[in-house]
Amino acid sequence: MADITLVQQNTFKRNGHINYFIRCLKALPTAAQGSDSNRITAAFFCISGLDLLGALYERTSKEQRDGWIDWIWSLQAPSGGFRGSPFMTTQNDKTSPAHIPSTYTALLTLSILRAPLDRLNISGLITLLQSCQGKDGSFSPTPGDEVYPNEGFQSDVRMVYCATVISHMIQDFSGINVGLTKQFISNCQTWEGGFASRPGIVEAQGGTTYCSLATLSILDRYTSTPKSAIFTGYKDTLRWLTSRQIGGFQGRPGKLEDVCYSFWCGGAINILGHSDMINNKADRSFLLSAQFPIGGFGKEPEDYPDPFHSYLALAALSLTHSTNDDVGLGLKRLDGIWNVGQDTSDWLKEEITRIKTR
Numbered sequence: 046m047a048d049i050t051l052v053q054q055n056t057f058k059r060n061g062h063i064n065y066f067i068r069c070l071k072a073l074p075t076a077a078q079g080s081d082s083n084r085i086t087a088a089f090f091c092i093s094g095l096d097l098l099g100a101l102y103e104r105t106s107k108e109q110r111d112g113w114i115d116w117i118w119s120l121q122a123p124s125g126g127f128r129g130s131p132f133m134t135t136q137n138d139k140t141s142p143a144h145i146p147s148t149y150t151a152l153l154t155l156s157i158l159r160a161p162l163d164r165l166n167i168s169g170l171i172t173l174l175q176s177c178q179g180k181d182g183s184f185s186p187t188p189g190d191e192v193y194p195n196e197g198f199q200s201d202v203r204m205v206y207c208a209t210v211i212s213h214m215i216q217d218f219s220g221i222n223v224g225l226t227k228q229f230i231s232n233c234q235t236w237e238g239g240f241a242s243r244p245g246i247v248e249a250q251g252g253t254t255y256c257s258l259a260t261l262s263i264l265d266r267y268t269s270t271p272k273s274a275i276f277t278g279y280k281d282t283l284r285w286l287t288s289r290q291i292g293g294f295q296g297r298p299g300k301l302e303d304v305c306y307s308f309w310c311g312g313a314i315n316i317l318g319h320s321d322m323i324n325n326k327a328d329r330s331f332l333l334s335a336q337f338p339i340g341g342f343g344k345e346p347e348d349y350p351d352p353f354h355s356y357l358a359l360a361a362l363s364l365t366h367s368t369n370d371d372v373g374l375g376l377k378r379l380d381g382i383w384n385v386g387q388d389t390s391d392w393l394k395e396e397i398t399r400i401k402t403r
Contacts, residue, residue, distance in 0.1 A: 065340030125169015174220030182229030238281030293331030
């Protein structure tokens with residue numbers, strides 16, 4: 046097969062991205078099929094991407110959206126929480142348990158689709174979170190995880206972030222030990238100023254730094270616990286984050302730019318209240334250069350697109366170039382803590398209040 050030379054795109058290919066997400070909702074590209082066990086997260090990337098582009102209701106039918114809603118509810122475990130994929134679904138919670146990241150993306154996707162949440166098992170969600178938290182404050186992806194115990198792989202700040210946002214969504218933090226959670230995050234900070242995935246891991250990374258700061262931001266604001274000392278001495282963290290920009294952003298020193306880190310590092314800088322320190326023009330130029338000619342974003346220029354990088358590229362652009370920006374990309378404004386459209390996070394807060402007061 047002849048080599049294909051990809052042409053970098055320097056203008057925003059809105060229609061191409063819309064068509065890309067629609068194609069992925071019909072069938073995942075080959076490169077993404079290994080993630081089929083967590084299909085709800087791939088669906089979130091595509092549906093939320095269409096939403097940020099303002100095309101969800103423009104390019105999908107009510108029948109399609111209602112079908113997606115029914116499918117997501119079919120993933121809710123009997124005891125609470127959501128599984129990642131239909132083939133993970135049985136009526137036995139021990140062999141087919143709920144999954145914390147899948148629960149996070151399922152709740153956001155239902156909210157994007159404006160599905161009434163009367164069927165949501167809130168008490169089950171609280172129990173799920175309690176059963177996943179370890180003695181060190183971390184969370185395993187599933188209850189009683191024997192493959193990846195609380196002290197092992199995957200029980201890291203990503204799971205802590207998802208558990209904290211779920212608690213924020215349902216307006217109830219009784220499912221997590223807040224003090225232990227905050228201490229775990231604090232212990233993940235490295236000498237560099239950024240945050241590693243777990244305590245004792247030397248190297249900080251952009252994604253885990255975002256998850257750590259977003260978690261602490263929520264817990265500091267919405268729980269009655271002492272404010273995190275990290276935010277009073279944030280200069281080392283800010284210096285580490287801004288040093289990751291080399292046009293776009295790298296995930297850690299010595300690495301190449303990757304579009305996902307424009308969101309992880311840019312979002313973390315936004316949480317610290319210093320978005321003015323991002324070179325938006327250089328970052329936008331890098332992101333647009335990573336567009337695939339017929340839609341979607343690769344992790345870097347000349348890479349083939351995938352739903353993960355395509356969505357996070359839009360999320361990064363939305364943080365700094367939404368409809369309120371004179372660049373005119375036409376993207377919705379993003380809630381930089383939950384990583385979803387601001388109108389969706391506002392709707393979800395009102396919907397949970399409605400359920401709790403009925």
